[in-house]
Every structure is written in C-alpha cells, then in structure tokens.
Amino acid sequence: MHTQAIEDYLREIYALQERDERATTSTLAARLDVTAASVTNMFKKLAALNLVLHEPYKGVTLTPAGLKAALEVVRHHRLIELYLAEALGVPWDQVHDEAEKWEHVLSEDMEDRIDAALGYPTTSPHGAPIPTRDGTVADRPYRSLNELEPGQTVEIIEVSDRDPALLRYLGELGLYPRARLEIVSNNPYRGTVLRVNGVECTLGCDVARHIFVESVSDIPRE
Amino acid sequence: MHTQAIEDYLREIYALQERDERATTSTLAARLDVTAASVTNMFKKLAALNLVLHEPYKGVTLTPAGLKAALEVVRHHRLIELYLAEALGVPWDQVHDEAEKWEHVLSEDMEDRIDAALGYPTTSPHGAPIPTRDGTVADRPYRSLNELEPGQTVEIIEVSDRDPALLRYLGELGLYPRARLEIVSNNPYRGTVLRVNGVECTLGCDVARHIFVESVSDIPRE
DNA sequence: CGTTAAAATTAGTCTTAACTAAAAATAGCT
DNA sequence: AGCTATTTTTAGTTAAGACTAATTTTAACG
Ligand SMILES: [Mn+2]
Ligand SMILES: [Mn+2]
Ligand SMILES: [Mn+2]
Ligand SMILES: [Mn+2]
Structure with missing residues (x-):
C-alpha cells in the first residue's frame, strides 16, 4: 500500500x-x-x-x-x-x-x-x-443537468460529493440519485428551472453542471 | 488531536x-x-x-x-x-x-x-x-487465573488482546469473557489445569497470568 | 511581436518520527 | 566494592511531505 x-x-x-x-x-x-x-x-x-x-x-x-x-x-x-x-x-x-x-x-x-x-x-x-x-x-455516459432541453423528464444518476452545503440543499429538495425531475427551462445565464415532486426550483449553472442525469425513456423501470 | x-x-x-x-x-x-x-x-x-x-x-x-x-x-x-x-x-x-x-x-x-x-x-x-x-x-480488582486455589469456580472477566494465536486457542476452548470454569489444579511450574464445559485443559503460567477472573460467588447471577 | 500576468518549477528550509553507532548510566554478580 | 552485562541516552542521519521565496515557463493581450 x-x-x-x-x-x-x-x-x-x-x-x-x-x-x-x-x-x-x-x-x-x-x-x-x-x-x-x-x-x-x-x-x-x-x-x-x-x-x-x-x-x-x-x-x-x-x-x-x-x-x-x-x-x-x-x-x-x-x-x-x-x-x-x-x-x-x-x-x-x-x-x-x-x-x-x-x-x-x-x-x-x-x-x-x-x-x-x-x-x-x-x-x-x-x-x-x-x-x-x-x-x-462502470461507464458513465450521462449528461449534466445544464445541457438539457425544457420538457424532458430525467432521473438523477449522480451528484458531486465535494460540497456539503450543496448536498444538504439538494437533500432538502429531494434531489437524490434515482429521483425524477422535469426540466422547466434551461438558460446558461439564469440557470436551470426544474420540477421535482411537484415543486419548482432553480439551480445555478455551476450547480446544475455537477448533477448527472439520464433520460427516463432510456431507463428500464422496475 | x-x-x-x-x-x-x-x-x-x-x-x-x-x-x-x-x-x-x-x-x-x-x-x-x-x-x-x-x-x-x-x-x-x-x-x-x-x-x-x-x-x-x-x-x-x-x-x-x-x-x-x-x-x-x-x-x-x-x-x-x-x-x-x-x-x-x-x-x-x-x-x-x-x-x-x-x-x-x-x-x-x-x-x-x-x-x-x-x-x-x-x-x-x-x-x-x-x-x-x-x-x-471501571476499576478491575480481578485476579489472574494463575493465582487461584484448586476447586474454585470462577468467571472470566478479561483476556489479553495482544496475541492472536492465543485468542484463537482460547476461543476453541470457549474461554471467552463470561465463561465459567473450575480450577482443577494450579502449579507455578506445570501451569493451571481447569475444567470448562466439561472439558479439562492445561494452560501455561504465562498464559494463565493474562486471563482475569472473578469468583462466581461474588457475581450476582442474572 | 513584445509585455505582462498566471502557472509551474526550483532551491532551500522545517517538522515528524524513524534509524545507527557511540557513550553513559544502571543493575547484577562475584 | 568492582567488574560486567544490560538498559538508556546522546549524537548524528535519513525519509516523507509539507512550507516560503525566487525563478522560469507558458498564456494572454494590446
Ligand atoms: Mn482494497
Ligand atoms: Mn467521496
Ligand atoms: Mn473521542
Ligand atoms: Mn485491543
């Protein structure tokens, strides 16, 4: 070692x-x-x-x-x-x-x-x-949240583990891996607006960039 | 720290x-x-x-x-x-x-x-x-196994944790803390002979010295 | 293209916690 | 008490991995 x-x-x-x-x-x-x-x-x-x-x-x-x-x-x-x-x-x-x-x-x-x-x-x-x-x-051919088109429904695959404060915030919103959300709008300056569990919220670009997702259609639902 | x-x-x-x-x-x-x-x-x-x-x-x-x-x-x-x-x-x-x-x-x-x-x-x-x-x-006013008189029944309180081979051996005999045993004989040269779970066995002096016990009569049985 | 700012490297120092070899102190024995 | 063996300490090195300050390289810009 x-x-x-x-x-x-x-x-x-x-x-x-x-x-x-x-x-x-x-x-x-x-x-x-x-x-x-x-x-x-x-x-x-x-x-x-x-x-x-x-x-x-x-x-x-x-x-x-x-x-x-x-x-x-x-x-x-x-x-x-x-x-x-x-x-x-x-x-x-x-x-x-x-x-x-x-x-x-x-x-x-x-x-x-x-x-x-x-x-x-x-x-x-x-x-x-x-x-x-x-x-x-495992390979991770996933996209960042800030690259997506409005209207898409996606599932969270991974989030960055480096910022405890951010993780607490995401946890409050329920944005854990396997959570599903819908993109309401996406703008490189104003950030990403999304709907999760019926609640709308906005994430800054540098936050959205560290959240990796997969299109729901690509995921076999168990 | x-x-x-x-x-x-x-x-x-x-x-x-x-x-x-x-x-x-x-x-x-x-x-x-x-x-x-x-x-x-x-x-x-x-x-x-x-x-x-x-x-x-x-x-x-x-x-x-x-x-x-x-x-x-x-x-x-x-x-x-x-x-x-x-x-x-x-x-x-x-x-x-x-x-x-x-x-x-x-x-x-x-x-x-x-x-x-x-x-x-x-x-x-x-x-x-x-x-x-x-x-x-907690205080430990316990006696070593090698200090005891034959005929006594005692309960193991503690064993030394320093020798893995010895611990494996004691484990085979069932000599864990809370195990009860009877002193058959005790001799500073030949070691301690004891009976545990109906089986008799002998422990060398340097082994017996590192096993700490309490008289059964002193222990309130639950 | 030349100047400057940023990034990277070099040179030299420091701390921790090991080591060997030599010297000093203690303990044991006749 | 005096000699000897053991134990402990001293003195001097070493290696890892950090640091500061100075220097060099690269990137950026007018
Ligand atoms: Mn492993
Ligand atoms: Mn981690
Ligand atoms: Mn603690
Ligand atoms: Mn232990």
Missing part, C-alpha cells in the same frame, strides 16, 4: 480524469489544500514511481499502474461512504469527509466484509460507481 | 500502567516495534507536551493530561474492537490489529454513532472496560 499522501493525490487525480478535466498543479493544490510547490514535488515522486506520466508545465496523467492504485482507493472511499450512510445513518453530506480518512486504513479483509454487509453495492450515496475489486468501473 | 505516533505511545503506556507494569524504554520499544533510541526521543517529546513525567533511566508515567488523552484513544480502540466484532463479524483475534489503525481516524461524531449502535457498551470483546466519554474507567 502507498502512503496516505500518495493515495490522496491518486484519488484526486482520478476524480479529475473521471470528469475529463486535466490534473494540473494548481488544481491539485486547490483540491488538496497544499501549495503548488508541494504538488510539483509529489508529481515528480509519482512519476518516479510510475504511477503518473508528468508532462512538465502541463500536468499529470495516470499510468495503468496509477489507475489501478487510484481505483483501489476510490473503491475503499465509496464503499465506506455507503457503509457510513447505510449502517451508521451518517448524512450524505458528511460521508465524503469521513471516508477521506477511513479509506487509508481499510484492510482488504474489512473491505470484503463491508462489501458483503452492503450486498455488493455498485454505487455510492452520491451515485458514483464503486469500482470492482479487480479494478473495473 | 495528537499525531498517530503520539496516540500509539499513549495507548501502550496506558496499557502497561493498567496492569501495574512500568512503562520503560525497552518495553515500549518492544511493544511498538521501534528502537530504544526512538522511544527515548518520544519520551522527551511527550514530557515536553506535559503528557508524561519522564524520569530518565526509569521510564514514564502519564500525567493527568496524558491519562485523559490516552483514555480517549483507548475508548476509540475498544469501541472499534467491539463494533468490528458485532457489526462485521470480525473474529476476536483480529479486531485488535484493525482497531489499532481505525482508532486514529475516528471522529467524535462517528464515536457517538458507534457507541449508540452498540447500545452504549461497557466492555470490549476481550472484556476490557471501555472508558466513558468523559474519561472514567
């Missing part, structure tokens, strides 16, 4: 790549709350360990080995998020921060026990896919 | 004092698997932080502040041991090693949730008392 610092960097690099964003020095610095110089140091170390490819002044990309290691951490992280929510009733806006600490101390045996206790789940409380033990992740 | 290293030292110092053993440099070095020089360094740091009183060449003693900090870690440790055993079915010989890692990442909120989920328990799977949240521990 890698050090906690390395695991944290790998997790955040993966989180960026997962959203097709570039893993640059400044982005990592902001996400991990360290200075840019510290990130450059770590980029070099990760490159020396063959976990990333470092293109100076451009950023890093996970190597196959780095991706494998990152998915291991992400699996721990998301399993723990779900376990805390299901087994201990932790609100969904708190599970991410706790999981950031727990993910580093989870042995493979505990991972398996938690996995089994949860019934081999496939998604976190925020709807993010849980990588399998051998390191595969 | 203190660093993980400091928490580990405090926990082990407490574990020794709890059994009325002295916390010396060499003992800590053996328990934490570090060199004696490292322990001396840490003793100085702990003394500077007013967590221990360091008498050079004699060892350390927890100060009131050190005891409070140690009990906080021990509470986390024992709550987690019990939680892993109860909620995830982890065998009692494995919970100690896992808890050694988890104890450092447990927030107060998770501590409370685990405490509640377990119904506010008072002892770990090994029978060790769980300190309360405000830092008090």
Whole structure:
C-alpha cells in the first residue's frame, strides 16, 4: 500500500480524469489544500514511481499502474461512504469527509466484509460507481443537468460529493440519485428551472453542471 | 488531536500502567516495534507536551493530561474492537490489529454513532472496560487465573488482546469473557489445569497470568 | 511581436518520527 | 566494592511531505 499522501493525490487525480478535466498543479493544490510547490514535488515522486506520466508545465496523467492504485482507493472511499450512510445513518453530506480518512486504513479483509454487509453495492450515496475489486468501473455516459432541453423528464444518476452545503440543499429538495425531475427551462445565464415532486426550483449553472442525469425513456423501470 | 505516533505511545503506556507494569524504554520499544533510541526521543517529546513525567533511566508515567488523552484513544480502540466484532463479524483475534489503525481516524461524531449502535457498551470483546466519554474507567480488582486455589469456580472477566494465536486457542476452548470454569489444579511450574464445559485443559503460567477472573460467588447471577 | 500576468518549477528550509553507532548510566554478580 | 552485562541516552542521519521565496515557463493581450 502507498502512503496516505500518495493515495490522496491518486484519488484526486482520478476524480479529475473521471470528469475529463486535466490534473494540473494548481488544481491539485486547490483540491488538496497544499501549495503548488508541494504538488510539483509529489508529481515528480509519482512519476518516479510510475504511477503518473508528468508532462512538465502541463500536468499529470495516470499510468495503468496509477489507475489501478487510484481505483483501489476510490473503491475503499465509496464503499465506506455507503457503509457510513447505510449502517451508521451518517448524512450524505458528511460521508465524503469521513471516508477521506477511513479509506487509508481499510484492510482488504474489512473491505470484503463491508462489501458483503452492503450486498455488493455498485454505487455510492452520491451515485458514483464503486469500482470492482479487480479494478473495473462502470461507464458513465450521462449528461449534466445544464445541457438539457425544457420538457424532458430525467432521473438523477449522480451528484458531486465535494460540497456539503450543496448536498444538504439538494437533500432538502429531494434531489437524490434515482429521483425524477422535469426540466422547466434551461438558460446558461439564469440557470436551470426544474420540477421535482411537484415543486419548482432553480439551480445555478455551476450547480446544475455537477448533477448527472439520464433520460427516463432510456431507463428500464422496475 | 495528537499525531498517530503520539496516540500509539499513549495507548501502550496506558496499557502497561493498567496492569501495574512500568512503562520503560525497552518495553515500549518492544511493544511498538521501534528502537530504544526512538522511544527515548518520544519520551522527551511527550514530557515536553506535559503528557508524561519522564524520569530518565526509569521510564514514564502519564500525567493527568496524558491519562485523559490516552483514555480517549483507548475508548476509540475498544469501541472499534467491539463494533468490528458485532457489526462485521470480525473474529476476536483480529479486531485488535484493525482497531489499532481505525482508532486514529475516528471522529467524535462517528464515536457517538458507534457507541449508540452498540447500545452504549461497557466492555470490549476481550472484556476490557471501555472508558466513558468523559474519561472514567471501571476499576478491575480481578485476579489472574494463575493465582487461584484448586476447586474454585470462577468467571472470566478479561483476556489479553495482544496475541492472536492465543485468542484463537482460547476461543476453541470457549474461554471467552463470561465463561465459567473450575480450577482443577494450579502449579507455578506445570501451569493451571481447569475444567470448562466439561472439558479439562492445561494452560501455561504465562498464559494463565493474562486471563482475569472473578469468583462466581461474588457475581450476582442474572 | 513584445509585455505582462498566471502557472509551474526550483532551491532551500522545517517538522515528524524513524534509524545507527557511540557513550553513559544502571543493575547484577562475584 | 568492582567488574560486567544490560538498559538508556546522546549524537548524528535519513525519509516523507509539507512550507516560503525566487525563478522560469507558458498564456494572454494590446
Ligand atoms: Mn467521496
Ligand atoms: Mn482494497
Ligand atoms: Mn485491543
Ligand atoms: Mn473521542
């Protein structure tokens, strides 16, 4: 197992790549709350360990080995998020921060026990896919809420787990994964107006961009 | 919260004092698997932080502040041991090693949730008392198995959690806390012969010394 | 195209907590 | 008491991973 610092960097690099964003020095610095110089140091170390490819002044990309290691951490992280929510009733806006600490101390045996206790789940409380033990992740060809046409009815697949205040707000509105909503209007400046459970509400563009949905027609209803 | 290293030292110092053993440099070095020089360094740091009183060449003693900090870690440790055993079915010989890692990442909120989920328990799977949240521990005026007279019937209160192989062996014999047994004979050289669940078995002196019991007559039977 | 602002890297420092090797203190034994 | 073995401490290194300040590279703009 890698050090906690390395695991944290790998997790955040993966989180960026997962959203097709570039893993640059400044982005990592902001996400991990360290200075840019510290990130450059770590980029070099990760490159020396063959976990990333470092293109100076451009950023890093996970190597196959780095991706494998990152998915291991992400699996721990998301399993723990779900376990805390299901087994201990932790609100969904708190599970991410706790999981950031727990993910580093989870042995493979505990991972398996938690996995089994949860019934081999496939998604976190925020709807993010849980990588399998051998390191595969479900594809997510989903669209953001801010890309949709008015009139469409969609189901929420995943929401960003990074902002507790936003998660609390979404929770109040009932905007959890599997919730269905209708797009009332969508405007890049004024935001997205939607109807959920009969209630209309407006979400800013930067919020709507972090909510991923699927057209209801594409989903087989059970 | 203190660093993980400091928490580990405090926990082990407490574990020794709890059994009325002295916390010396060499003992800590053996328990934490570090060199004696490292322990001396840490003793100085702990003394500077007013967590221990360091008498050079004699060892350390927890100060009131050190005891409070140690009990906080021990509470986390024992709550987690019990939680892993109860909620995830982890065998009692494995919970100690896992808890050694988890104890450092447990927030107060998770501590409370685990405490509640377990119904506010008072002892770990090994029978060790769980300190309360405000830092008090039950007294344990118990005797070791190797101090007893033949013919006595006693109830196991606590067993040492430090040796997984021993715990597995005791588990096979049914020698868990609350188990009752009868002393058949007791000899400082040949060990303790006892009868449990109708089966006779012998335990070496160094094993019997780490099993703590109470006379059955002293225990109100529910 | 040249100037400037932003981003990234380099160089050097600091803290934590290990380590080895050498020196000092204590304890045990005749 | 005096010698010896053990224990402890001291002194000096090392590695990880952060930091600041200075420098270099890239991007942006008139
Ligand atoms: Mn998360
Ligand atoms: Mn794993
Ligand atoms: Mn334990
Ligand atoms: Mn606590």
